[in-house]
Amino acid sequence: MTIALRAALLLGALLLAGASAAAMPPAEVRQCLTQRLHGQQSAAQKCFAALTRAATPYLRAEGAWGLADYDTANTEFRAAVARSDGSALYRTRWGELLHERFNDGDAADLFKEALQREPKDAQAMLGLARVSADGFDNEAVNWAQRALAVDPQLAAAHELLANLAMEDNQPELAAKEADRALALDAQALDAMAIHAVIEILADRSADEWWSRIHSINPSYGPGYALAASHLVLNRRYQDGVAMYRKALQLSPDLWSARSELGINLMRLGQDEEARQQLTQCYQNGYRNDATVNSLRLLDTLKDFATFSDATTILKFSHKESELLYPYFHDVLTQAIEAYQTKYHMQLDGPVQVEVYPDHEDFAVRTLGMPGLGALGVTFGQVVAMDSPSGRKPGEFHWASTLRHEMSHVFILKATRHRVPRWFTEGLAVHEETEASPEWGDSITPDIIVALRKHLLLPVADLDRGFIHPTYENQVLVSYFEGGRICDYIQSHWGQQKLLDLVQQFAIPRSTPEAIRTVLGMEPEAFDKQFQAWVYQDTAALVAGFDDWHKQLEALVTASRAKHYEEVLAHADAVIALYPDYVYDGNAYQQLAEAAQAQGKAPVAISALSGYVQHRGRDPAALEQLAKLQQDAGDKPGAIATLQKINLIDPVFDTDSHRHLGDLLMDTRDFGAARREFGAVLALHPLDKAQANYDLARACHAAGDAKCAMDAVLAALEIAPDFRPAQKLLLELNGQ
Numbered sequence: 153m154t155i156a157l158r159a160a161l162l163l164g165a166l167l168l169a170g171a172s173a174a175a176m177p178p179a180e181v182r183q184c185l186t187q188r189l190h191g192q193q194s195a196a197q198k199c200f201a202a203l204t205r206a207a208t209p210y211l212r213a214e215g216a217w218g219l220a221d222y223d224t225a226n227t228e229f230r231a232a233v234a235r236s237d238g239s240a241l242y243r244t245r246w247g248e249l250l251h252e253r254f255n256d257g258d259a260a261d262l263f264k265e266a267l268q269r270e271p272k273d274a275q276a277m278l279g280l281a282r283v284s285a286d287g288f289d290n291e292a293v294n295w296a297q298r299a300l301a302v303d304p305q306l307a308a309a310h311e312l313l314a315n316l317a318m319e320d321n322q323p324e325l326a327a328k329e330a331d332r333a334l335a336l337d338a339q340a341l342d343a344m345a346i347h348a349v350i351e352i353l354a355d356r357s358a359d360e361w362w363s364r365i366h367s368i369n370p371s372y373g374p375g376y377a378l379a380a381s382h383l384v385l386n387r388r389y390q391d392g393v394a395m396y397r398k399a400l401q402l403s404p405d406l407w408s409a410r411s412e413l414g415i416n417l418m419r420l421g422q423d424e425e426a427r428q429q430l431t432q433c434y435q436n437g438y439r440n441d442a443t444v445n446s447l448r449l450l451d452t453l454k455d456f457a458t459f460s461d462a463t464t465i466l467k468f469s470h471k472e473s474e475l476l477y478p479y480f481h482d483v484l485t486q487a488i489e490a491y492q493t494k495y496h497m498q499l500d501g502p503v504q505v506e507v508y509p510d511h512e513d514f515a516v517r518t519l520g521m522p523g524l525g526a527l528g529v530t531f532g533q534v535v536a537m538d539s540p541s542g543r544k545p546g547e548f549h550w551a552s553t554l555r556h557e558m559s560h561v562f563i564l565k566a567t568r569h570r571v572p573r574w575f576t577e578g579l580a581v582h583e584e585t586e587a588s589p590e591w592g593d594s595i596t597p598d599i600i601v602a603l604r605k606h607l608l609l610p611v612a613d614l615d616r617g618f619i620h621p622t623y624e625n626q627v628l629v630s631y632f633e634g635g636r637i638c639d640y641i642q643s644h645w646g647q648q649k650l651l652d653l654v655q656q657f658a659i660p661r662s663t664p665e666a667i668r669t670v671l672g673m674e675p676e677a678f679d680k681q682f683q684a685w686v687y688q689d690t691a692a693l694v695a696g697f698d699d700w701h702k703q704l705e706a707l708v709t710a711s712r713a714k715h716y717e718e719v720l721a722h723a724d725a726v727i728a729l730y731p732d733y734v735y736d737g738n739a740y741q742q743l744a745e746a747a748q749a750q751g752k753a754p755v756a757i758s759a760l761s762g763y764v765q766h767r768g769r770d771p772a773a774l775e776q777l778a779k780l781q782q783d784a785g786d787k788p789g790a791i792a793t794l795q796k797i798n799l800i801d802p803v804f805d806t807d808s809h810r811h812l813g814d815l816l817m818d819t820r821d822f823g824a825a826r827r828e829f830g831a832v833l834a835l836h837p838l839d840k841a842q843a844n845y846d847l848a849r850a851c852h853a854a855g856d857a858k859c860a861m862d863a864v865l866a867a868l869e870i871a872p873d874f875r876p877a878q879k880l881l882l883e884l885n886g887q
């Protein structure tokens with residue numbers, strides 16, 4: 153959900169308020185607001201202007217707010233509140249102004265202060281509901297319901313609930329709430345807009361609802377902005393952009409919608425117009441975080457290095473473009489080929505992948521998007537993701553993330569962006585481990601705790617777990633559940649059923665309809681069967697969890713005290729209880745350390761191999777494993793291990809690239825060796841002469857005389873007396 157939508161919902165909200173007279177603005181204010189809601193702009197302007205000449209600061213505040221003079225409105229509200237400490241209304245209205253002007257923290261405080269003065273102030277409760285809703289906080293539903301308990305006539309609260317239900321992909325509930333709002337107020341425009349959204353998302357005509365809105369207010373842009381925000385939330389970015397344009401045709405100064413238009417144009421890679429739209433917002437005083445940060449990001453992007461070919465456009469920060477490009481290009485083209493084959497489809501033109509070394513820049517890309525701090529995000533054929541350098545070493549597997557995002561690119565296209573969130577996420581998680589069993593994420597303790605409490609959601613409600621989580625980490629658990637659902641369908645009915653589901657969602661069919669058609673069962677029956685399987689599959693893990701916890705603690709204590717015999721004796725038992733635990737203080741790395749201290753290299757190798765197999769990602773541990781493998785004469789093993797580091801953290805250090813380059817030279821894989829020595833150079837090593845010489849000999853061996861000559865000359869320019877380089881130069885000249 154986006155800021156634009158909330159601002160849209162605010163406009164008519166007050167007018168729909170019912171009986172709680174204590175918190176209602178006086179008649180002269182309501183008159184102006186009604187004129188505005190009905191699209192009588194010039195009458196409304198006059199009305200608000202008259203208020204600015206009123207005797208009391210509160211009325212002047214309402215007048216200034218109506219005229220979009222927010223600073224004056226803010227000052228007048230402050231004066232009004234100072235004069236009337238007991239007024240809940242002034243605080244609630246001031247809070248609503250601040251909410252509209254991007255200050256949810258102070259807005260929430262004002263609503264709470266209003267409730268201290270008037271515990272039954274339904275408008276203040278609704279204000280808190282809106283603030284929560286902006287943050288995709290599940291408290292929104294609770295506050296809206298509390299407001300309704302106090303004031304059952306509060307149509308705006310039903311509108312908000314309708315909107316929240318729609319965010320959860322629950323159109324039936326949304327329609328019910330919208331109807332409740334309309335029963336209380338036949339002019340509830342946003343309730344009509346929600347009905348329009350329901351029709352649009354089901355690919356039916358919404359004309360009837362738009363006409364009803366127009367008959368009340370022919371220039372009601374916020375209704376289209378609300379629809380646009382739902383299209384964006386459903387990843388229909390192109391359609392969302394078109395809908396924001398409609399909103400702006402009717403209401404050119406609806407800055408929240410213009411800002412969202414700019415942000416979504418940026419998501420689609422249309423940076424030029426994005427900049428224009430956002431600049432216009434900025435110059436007109438609409439400077440919320442999303443607008444300001446997006447403008448800043450557009451500036452950053454100008455300095456990115458771009459690499460293009462027929463199917464890919466890759467953008468990196470200049471400082472790491474040379475290093476990352478070859479690896480990213482490989483993984484990206486492999487993903488495109490795999491999905492093209494699987495789905496028998498081609499994309500429309502190249503995929504653009506943007507790789508951000510600064511997580512804050514990437515975060516701007518996900519603004520207004522629900523869920524966890526993601527690693528990657530897909531907008532049609534544009535993917536934005538963290539660079540491995542933007543996270544702690546080993547924190548994520550960038551190749552797996554890219555493979556995940558590329559699944560979205562294909563599924564969005566295959567379903568014309570109609571796919572429900574749970575399925576596109578579940579399938580993307582499933583695809584990570586399809587690419588390699590060592591990709592994807594291992595089951596975390598949080599998930600085990602959720603499994604123990606049987607917190608999995610029915611498949612038909614799973615979207616809710618992504619959008620409005622009700623407990624910490626529910627988003628993570630929902631990714632896990634979505635992934636396991638796809639695993640289960642594939643293992644029980646075959647891959648074709650997953651493809652059939654894709655086809656169903658393209659029609660579009662709802663989740664229950666799609667399950668019925670493809671699997672021939674009711675969604676409830678599927679839940680029963682799937683959950684029995686997943687709880688059974690994880691039963692031992694869940695049962696042993698407390699025991700594992702205790703034993704791991706004991707192991708850590710023994711390890712810290714360097715009681716290696718004890719670690720060697722007990723680590724395997726700890727691992728057996730929870731083999732996927734590869735996170736902080738895991739038993740694999742402790743076992744490896746103890747084994748090495750005791751000179752038991754084969755034990756260390758087997759411990760670290762187990763760690764990697766279960767998706768352990770600490771690059772230093774992988775480097776250590778490669779060294780042990782090489783010392784044991786297992787060169788292919790060492791090469792494979794070092795290549796895995798490149799898919800996790802190619803930025804980690806120069807040594808692993810050099811080590812891998814040397815091994816690849818030994819095995820006469822000169823092309824691959826050349827890439828590794830190139831990576832060493834791109835990381836600006838201390839010994840640049842050696843690095844250039846290494847690259848020269850790889851190029852020479854690979855038969856690229858020009859590259860060899862350039863590199864050997866570069867080496868000699870740094871170190872003219874470097875003997876091996878001199879020898880190579882002679883050899884090259886002799887050719």
Ligand SMILES: [Zn+2]
Binds near residue numbers: 556557560576577580
């Ligand atoms: Zn995803």
